[in-house]
Amino acid sequence: MRFGLLGTLTAHDGTADCRIRGPKARTLLAVLLLNANRPVSLDRLTDALWGEHAPATAEASLRNLVARLRRSLADEDGKRLSATPSGYQLAVSEHELDTLQFESAIRRARAAHEADDLPAVLAETAAALGLWRGEPLADLPEAAADGAVREQWRESRLQALEWRFDAELRQGRPHALVPELTRLVGEHPLREAFHAQLMRALHLTGDRARALAVHQRLRAALAEELGVEPGSAVQEAHRQVLAEHPAAPVPDPAAATADRPRPSQLPAPASHFVGRQEQLDALRRTLLVDSDRPAVAVVSGMAGIGKSALAVRCADALRPDFPDGQLFLNLRGATPGLTPLSAHAALTALLHGLGTPPGKVPADADSAAALLRTTLTGTRTLLVLDDAADAAQVRPLLPAGPGCAVLVTSRSPMHTLDRTLHLRLDPLSEHDSIALVERTAGRATVDRSVVAIEQADLARLVRLCGRLPLALRIAGARLATRRTLPVRGLVGRLEEHEDRLDELELDDLSIRQSLALTYDSLRASTRRPDLRAADALAAIGAIDLPDYSAPLLAAVLRITPAQAGAALDRLVEVALLDEPRPDRYSPHDLVRDYARELVPDPDERVRHVRAALGWYLSLASRVAHGIAPGSQRVRQLPPVDDADRLDGDAALAAGDAEFGNLSTLVERVAAAPWATAAEVSLPVRTMAPYLWLRRRPETFRLNELVQHLALRDGDREALSYALADMAHVHFVTGRSLEGIELVDQCLPLVDDPERRRSLLANRGLLLSNLGRTEEAVTCLEEALALAVRAGDLRGEATTLSALGNLVEAEDPHRAIAHHRRSVEAGRLSGFGDAVCAGLTNIGFAHLRLNDPATALHYFDRATASPEWVGAWHVVLENRRGRAEALRHLGRLEEALDLVHELLRDTAVLEDAFATGRIEHTHGLVLRDLGRHAEARAAWRAALAGLGPSGHTAVAELRELLATG
Numbered sequence: 001m002r003f004g005l006l007g008t009l010t011a012h013d014g015t016a017d018c019r020i021r022g023p024k025a026r027t028l029l030a031v032l033l034l035n036a037n038r039p040v041s042l043d044r045l046t047d048a049l050w051g052e053h054a055p056a057t058a059e060a061s062l063r064n065l066v067a068r069l070r071r072s073l074a075d076e077d078g079k080r081l082s083a084t085p086s087g088y089q090l091a092v093s094e095h096e097l098d099t100l101q102f103e104s105a106i107r108r109a110r111a112a113h114e115a116d117d118l119p120a121v122l123a124e125t126a127a128a129l130g131l132w133r134g135e136p137l138a139d140l141p142e143a144a145a146d147g148a149v150r151e152q153w154r155e156s157r158l159q160a161l162e163w164r165f166d167a168e169l170r171q172g173r174p175h176a177l178v179p180e181l182t183r184l185v186g187e188h189p190l191r192e193a194f195h196a197q198l199m200r201a202l203h204l205t206g207d208r209a210r211a212l213a214v215h216q217r218l219r220a221a222l223a224e225e226l227g228v229e230p231g232s233a234v235q236e237a238h239r240q241v242l243a244e245h246p247a248a249p250v251p252d253p254a255a256a257t258a259d260r261p262r263p264s265q266l267p268a269p270a271s272h273f274v275g276r277q278e279q280l281d282a283l284r285r286t287l288l289v290d291s292d293r294p295a296v297a298v299v300s301g302m303a304g305i306g307k308s309a310l311a312v313r314c315a316d317a318l319r320p321d322f323p324d325g326q327l328f329l330n331l332r333g334a335t336p337g338l339t340p341l342s343a344h345a346a347l348t349a350l351l352h353g354l355g356t357p358p359g360k361v362p363a364d365a366d367s368a369a370a371l372l373r374t375t376l377t378g379t380r381t382l383l384v385l386d387d388a389a390d391a392a393q394v395r396p397l398l399p400a401g402p403g404c405a406v407l408v409t410s411r412s413p414m415h416t417l418d419r420t421l422h423l424r425l426d427p428l429s430e431h432d433s434i435a436l437v438e439r440t441a442g443r444a445t446v447d448r449s450v451v452a453i454e455q456a457d458l459a460r461l462v463r464l465c466g467r468l469p470l471a472l473r474i475a476g477a478r479l480a481t482r483r484t485l486p487v488r489g490l491v492g493r494l495e496e497h498e499d500r501l502d503e504l505e506l507d508d509l510s511i512r513q514s515l516a517l518t519y520d521s522l523r524a525s526t527r528r529p530d531l532r533a534a535d536a537l538a539a540i541g542a543i544d545l546p547d548y549s550a551p552l553l554a555a556v557l558r559i560t561p562a563q564a565g566a567a568l569d570r571l572v573e574v575a576l577l578d579e580p581r582p583d584r585y586s587p588h589d590l591v592r593d594y595a596r597e598l599v600p601d602p603d604e605r606v607r608h609v610r611a612a613l614g615w616y617l618s619l620a621s622r623v624a625h626g627i628a629p630g631s632q633r634v635r636q637l638p639p640v641d642d643a644d645r646l647d648g649d650a651a652l653a654a655g656d657a658e659f660g661n662l663s664t665l666v667e668r669v670a671a672a673p674w675a676t677a678a679e680v681s682l683p684v685r686t687m688a689p690y691l692w693l694r695r696r697p698e699t700f701r702l703n704e705l706v707q708h709l710a711l712r713d714g715d716r717e718a719l720s721y722a723l724a725d726m727a728h729v730h731f732v733t734g735r736s737l738e739g740i741e742l743v744d745q746c747l748p749l750v751d752d753p754e755r756r757r758s759l760l761a762n763r764g765l766l767l768s769n770l771g772r773t774e775e776a777v778t779c780l781e782e783a784l785a786l787a788v789r790a791g792d793l794r795g796e797a798t799t800l801s802a803l804g805n806l807v808e809a810e811d812p813h814r815a816i817a818h819h820r821r822s823v824e825a826g827r828l829s830g831f832g833d834a835v836c837a838g839l840t841n842i843g844f845a846h847l848r849l850n851d852p853a854t855a856l857h858y859f860d861r862a863t864a865s866p867e868w869v870g871a872w873h874v875v876l877e878n879r880r881g882r883a884e885a886l887r888h889l890g891r892l893e894e895a896l897d898l899v900h901e902l903l904r905d906t907a908v909l910e911d912a913f914a915t916g917r918i919e920h921t922h923g924l925v926l927r928d929l930g931r932h933a934e935a936r937a938a939w940r941a942a943l944a945g946l947g948p949s950g951h952t953a954v955a956e957l958r959e960l961l962a963t964g
Helices: 023-034 042-053 058-072 098-114 118-129 147-170 177-187 192-204 208-225 232-242 277-287 307-317 343-353 365-376 391-397 430-441 449-453 455-464 469-481 487-494 511-524 528-543 550-557 561-573 589-596 602-627 648-671 677-694 698-713 716-732 736-749 753-769 773-790 793-807 812-829 832-848 852-864 872-888 892-909 912-928 932-949 953-963
Strands: 002-004 010-012 081-083 087-090 295-300 326-330 382-388 405-410 421-424 578-581 584-586
Touching: 002 098, 023 042, 023 058, 023 087, 042 058, 042 087, 058 081, 058 892, 098 118, 098 147, 118 147, 147 177, 147 192, 177 192, 192 208, 192 232, 208 232, 277 295, 277 307, 277 405, 277 421, 295 307, 307 326, 307 382, 307 405, 326 343, 343 365, 343 391, 365 391, 382 391, 391 405, 430 455, 430 469, 455 487, 469 487, 469 511, 511 528, 511 589, 528 550, 528 561, 528 589, 528 602, 550 561, 550 602, 561 578, 561 584, 602 648, 602 677, 648 677, 648 698, 677 698, 677 716, 698 716, 716 736, 716 753, 736 753, 753 773, 753 793, 773 793, 793 812, 793 832, 812 832, 832 852, 832 872, 852 872, 872 892, 872 912, 892 912, 912 932, 912 953, 932 953
Parallel strands: 295 405, 295 421, 326 382, 382 405
Antiparallel strands: 002 010, 081 087, 578 584
């Protein structure tokens, strides 16, 4: 993670900018960063966010902002942004925050200045000044920042400039300083150090008159503003200028090399270039840094990402800084129809550009490289090496001494080049992408009225182009070619991914051809890692998932995970894949389109997909066993070897990492003409324990797919599992009537006693929610009898819990007896959910007995129990019961705080039914506090969430709203 305060506020996760939406969230992050690694009190945060007009709900709003900020920073567990007794604290290391890096570099620069170590002064001031992007926190209100700290940073920057200028002057390089110092004395008319340094620089370049004029203006300004004379440094500089025998002017390096050829080979910058300012700034800092070695920067990225355009734009702006010339050479690393330049051919071209006659170029590459280094020694020359194949092609072309700079573009990152800036380009932002299409299409107008009409279509267009500059240029050119073609028309063509690459071809521009060059080079290689990388890209196109891992590709390609990992890494190196997270790989959308074309044989595609489905089925079985060990037998899942078993945490982590892929794969298989209900049903029901625990909304949709195939194939088993799991979704979301209908369809299909027991128990729970008590008791007693006969303690625990809940209203003591038996059965079977749910249910029964103190005791026992597992529905009911107990005990503020926490949690889950249950309690607490209008609002919200479910609480809510 990287944070920036020296300019506009920025947060970057290493792959993309973190979206910190809204001024209050940005202000919160700024204040926490300004106090990085220190607690910030609630009062300080509230004052920064609202000033003197903080609302009564400020503390709750602050908690919401903290939760939003954690999500934006991918810090849901609160390890980075943690709560403290007095407020909040943000943990940030030095390398993650630009102000900490800036202050550290300033300290090192000060030490170097005091030690008179001029090279170190130049290096450290360059490091500090390179971090400065403008006025600190320029996009936030003054309340977000400590004015004294901002002033300290400004002063440190000016001090670093003074140290740098002093070192440059003492090393005899005054010419380049004159323009910058002239600007600075204008911005700081009373800062004597800059005036003294400008006088010295002008004097050293022989411009004595201007140096004296600078002194005269400063003296007049100081007299007028402050009534004082210039200090000793300015007076000394003045004496040197007036000396009868001044030092001889330092010759201008440009004049010293006037007799040398000055190549100017750079192509014209692209007329439609947009964005990339941060990258341009980074390249400029790197290529202009003073060092004892040449500066080298590598710009890498996928085909069409705009590497060459960026390099040429950067180099063109640097022409004045490299007065001895600018060389440009296309190394043809990925040029259609051409082989990459050999080292000798590249050296010959560069030497010719520097004026070496054709007959004077040595015949061998090593001698030619030595001549190139000799020719460049003592010059300030910029080399742009475009489209390099690899580091081995570039290494012989590098200068040896200081003064020169090399800018390389390549699809490979070339990390083996030492002391090099490695800059990997991402797609453009949406804003810059739209600007590029507008300019290329020629549709931007002065008043932007025409473009404004098509803004939504343009946004969709650039997303379909993957925000890839080459694709955007082609799309813009198509719009320019057909002036009457609306943007929406081109969007419609690009939405068909089978034809997208055909649409993104025009004249000599082609996305497909650019990508094919890299793939074909891998396929033609004799290296096994390259050949496996080509196979991996083809498999990626065949199975077509959101992202990929080495174990998955190993199973599909029948190679080892290490070999698959090396293949994926190779695809990253040649910019055909990205690695957005460790060990997770994904292609750009247009690479994905290209990869889909690489396996035209339908039988081979099916083999790849079935191999992927088999690997995911094995993984899902391991996840199910880790989350719910009994599910292997109950749901007839594939066995899991002891060596492959996962514990609960590892199983959840694996499910979180792979569920999106497995869900996508199941949907794709279900739509295939060759798919059967059996091969789709098995992975879906294997995922069920994970889906239930994580309350994934896709559960119903996946089982609907199985239901459709099962009805088509006449597969009773697959149909029964799909209906039962869909009924479970209805149960947890409060749609009890729909759930009963599905259970009733399922029961005739099931003969297995254990599954029938589960279905009958679920039917009883659904009936109880609807207030159909007698029917519910009949179902649950039948289910209990089946569980007892089978010795199924887990089933017995679940059914006893349901029976206890059912009789609680009429006979709380009987309910407690059922729940105690449920707890005992849960403990004997190691079923932690049943233990915790049973203790929680005993708490609710004591509320019925008007004994809130005992109820609170049982709610606390449930969470303190060693069996506490934290299943969502158990957590929700336990905390809701605790709030009810606190309400009955008169501890209303505590109850209200707890209810507010629960509402935030259910809002994150977007669970309307759970939110309705909590809003019911919320209203009761508010009523007891005398806040009747707010209570009625809460009950209306509860009715909105529970109304469609037919839950028994609906009648109570309507009565509460009627009576208040």
